[in-house]
Amino acid sequence: MLWIPFTLLAAFMQAWRNAFQKQLSKEVSIAGVTLARFLWASPLAAIYLFSLYQWQPVAWPEFSLPFTGFIIAAALAQILATALMVKLFKLRNYAIGAGLAKSEAILAAVLGVAFFSESLSLLAWCGVGLGAVAVFLLSGASWRQLSWPVLLLGLLSGLAFALTSLWVRQASLVLGLPFPHGAAWVLLLVILLQTLILTVYILLSERPTLAALWQRPKLTLAVSVCSCVGSVGWFTAMSLESVALVKTLGQIEVLFMLLISALVFKERLQRADHWGLLLIVLAAIAVMWA
Template sequence: MQAWRNAFQKQLSKDVSVAGVTLARFIWASPLAALYLYLLYQWQPVAMPVFSGHFAGFIVAASLAQILATALMVKLFKLRNYAIGAGLAKSEAVLAAVLGVVFFSESLTALGWFGVALGGCAVFLLSGASLRQLSVPVLLLGLGSGLAFALTSLWVRQASLVLGLPFPYGAAWVLLLVIMLQTLLLLLWLTLKDRPTLTALWQRPKLTLLISLCSCVGSIGWFTAMSLESVALVKTLGQVEVLFMLLISAFVFKEKLQKADHWGLALIVLAAIAVMWA
């Protein structure tokens, strides 16, 4: 879902501003997330959550960080091809591992660190990037996007844990509140600063809906998994997304892939096995 969302965002970015492409990720996702939460309560009712100031802080921080991460990634797509842009943004797994251990009291076994490191190497190979290709702006945008995505994930996990609801209800509440806040902030910004972008999104309803749908379904998976396990391990396992990203890059955008792809895919598999064992 995330690979398709990135592909649709790349298409939309040809005609719509960075803020508009970022909004497309959230604008129809709120009702979808609300429907998902409603269906959970119909399936098995649990207690309603009690929101604290601590929880609200995590929600606001995660919402702002994800908006920034998405905006930086869209700018990255405009500088490099699809695979390199999204590949650099996937540095988030390594950054999440370091930040989680240092600031969020998370712990990783040696096998977990090995998997995270393998995943980082795999993403670099699969992106088709080389040190000669990476200019300073591309490198800073990629690492900045990865850092913002890593912080988003860590704050989302903390919000789910603070809420204290049974699985998977906490993650569902966090998802709904984050998406609603992001939608309101971006709609307010564009209404005040860039109304033509809202018109441009309105004129592309199918593409906008596809982006929101893929984003919401992907986020349900991410948020739920991160309520169960360390962010670094979840993100490393999630790097199998890069395989789908490369297939889309080759067959949809007709972009040439590097010979290192086979090695990269092998490392992705090894990294996934390592984090599952960890």
């Protein structure tokens, strides 16, 4: 059951990371905000992996071709997913934008069963479905508020996040290291590759963005720290349990986002529906029981 506390940690930190990214997106380009997520996360991930080896030494990994493919695919998908979410922040308010991107749970369930040999019980499917409805209700959105560009961006972001999670889990399983070392290796390699790709892109196409990040060190560091700690939670939880179950429980992040949206950004949202609160609790209970 260790996947449960790791998932709750990830959801809490991701809510704060998204909040800091929203603030940064007002002054920095989409590529810059995406880079901020990984910029300082690499040394933090390296320190985390080093600490694990000091605590419990295990064998060093042997990197295979399938493992390398999963790492590259996950890194690229997460960059795309983050960029789409930042774009959502510019179109709608914080809670609605991030809430739409949380469609990843049900997409991960469908893709996992269809293409990654995962299996879910009837109770787990009920939990995933309840979670999807709950997220929509708790985000404060309504069909009248949604335009086709917003809906499409949200679903594409959710799809990219779902694929990221599935490929991260496959990389951890293929590596074959004991818990939690395998997830830590995947985390470090994915973040390093993402940092390299985005830094090269920004140097070639929008060099002033690096100066913009340098001029906002506290906010950039906050995004990176929250991202790294959240990723430790996600990657570790997904190495232990099905992506669909982890992401469904992780939808409690929407509750954190609503609080941040109201208390930090002073955004006016519709009152969270009591049915939405009940559904997200039932979804969490269902996936934990499953």
